[in-house]
Amino acid sequence: MTLERWTAVDRYVSDLLLPSDPALQAALDASAAAGLPAIQVSPPQGKLLFLIAQVQKARTILEIGTLGGYSTIWLARGLAPDGRLITLEIDPRHAAIAQANLARAGLSDVVDVRVGPARDTLRQLAQDGNEPFDLVFIDADKPGYPEYLTLVLRLVRRGSLIVADNVVRDGAVADASSTDPNVQGVRRFNAMLAAEPRVSATVLQTVGSKGYDGFAVALVTADP
Numbered sequence: 001m002t003l004e005r006w007t008a009v010d011r012y013v014s015d016l017l018l019p020s021d022p023a024l025q026a027a028l029d030a031s032a033a034a035g036l037p038a039i040q041v042s043p044p045q046g047k048l049l050f051l052i053a054q055v056q057k058a059r060t061i062l063e064i065g066t067l068g069g070y071s072t073i074w075l076a077r078g079l080a081p082d083g084r085l086i087t088l089e090i091d092p093r094h095a096a097i098a099q100a101n102l103a104r105a106g107l108s109d110v111v112d113v114r115v116g117p118a119r120d121t122l123r124q125l126a127q128d129g130n131e132p133f134d135l136v137f138i139d140a141d142k143p144g145y146p147e148y149l150t151l152v153l154r155l156v157r158r159g160s161l162i163v164a165d166n167v168v169r170d171g172a173v174a175d176a177s178s179t180d181p182n183v184q185g186v187r188r189f190n191a192m193l194a195a196e197p198r199v200s201a202t203v204l205q206t207v208g209s210k211g212y213d214g215f216a217v218a219l220v221t222a223d224p
């Protein structure tokens, strides 16, 4: 089985279940034109994030890693009425592209793009002491995942859902001897999920147009 075949199936699924969407397509086009890396979630994965937000009846969503705002648009569209999304991005160029993409999607008033290192913004959010987030999507630098989980656990409640992208890394995650800092980051993250009594988690392997990777899904089962 090859990337070509996985991509063909992603296209089949998209043609079948994801009607053409001018705002999402414009976001992809503008991101590519600006030279952003094409590492956003795939369209079927984006739809999954949208559905998860709806199942969760999310009124507050936190995203770590905005890029051009492609996953942000999917998540924000899944918000309950009057819901809000905060997305964290270290690169001001990425944030500017995302702002424009979100504006085209009519989501500027719903989404707050916070520019800076996620660890700093997460600490600030904890100090601000606002209402907990119903859904968190972690998708920034992989070595940062363990720290993001620690900080995110201060920002959620029992019943919140934490989803993290790229936790399988072509299967490298099962290699305990890997020295790749990305692999080490997601391995520590997964180990923290396993050891954390306040969450119940699983990891789902995925294939598709982005290759072989996976999502972690963790339900917060106790008030942190």
Ligand code: SAH
Binding pocket: 039, 040, 041, 064, 065, 066, 067, 068, 069, 070, 071, 072, 088, 089, 090, 091, 094, 116, 117, 118, 119, 139, 140, 141, 144
């Ligand atoms: N969620 C996006 C893809 C995010 S790619 C989507 O699916 O559409 C990862 C992003 O995380 C990049 O834009 C990168 O600049 C950002 N990032 C990397 N390190 C970061 C950090 N320390 N804090 C915040 N954002 C970071």
Ligand code: DHB
Binding pocket: 039, 040, 041, 139, 140, 165, 166
């Ligand atoms: C890559 C993919 C991602 O989804 C991401 O968040 C970061 C990097 C990659 O394929 O390199």
Ligand code: MG
Binding pocket: 039, 040, 041, 139, 165, 166
């Ligand atoms: Mg990712």
